[in-house]
Amino acid sequence: MLINEICPVCGGPTVLKKVTEIIRGGKHTAIVQVEAEVCLHCGERLYTPEFVRKCEQIKAKLEKEETKDFQPVEVAYQA
Numbered sequence: 294m295l296i297n298e299i300c301p302v303c304g305g306p307t308v309l310k311k312v313t314e315i316i317r318g319g320k321h322t323a324i325v326q327v328e329a330e331v332c333l334h335c336g337e338r339l340y341t342p343e344f345v346r347k348c349e350q351i352k353a354k355l356e357k358e359e360t361k362d363f364q365p366v367e368v369a370y371q372a
């Protein structure tokens with residue numbers, strides 16, 4: 294599922310990697326593991342349109358506090 298193979302930011306080569314994306318919505322944070330293209334040169338991450346849509350859905354759920362579908366992994370505090 295390679296999308297570009299070339300970084301749109303710097304033109305460097307990209308590799309498919311499993312990355313952790315943090316999505317914030319309201320006072321909640323979700324952590325999602327996804328395969329994305331990562332630029333070897335500048336570290337830019339390129340996601341599929343499907344994943345971008347999924348992120349928007351997750352963010353909307355977090356904002357509406359519809360978190361029952363998500364697995365709690367840790368609690369973050371601001372100190």
Ligand SMILES: [Zn+2]
Pocket residue numbers: 300301302303304305332333334335336337
């Ligand atoms: Zn780059």
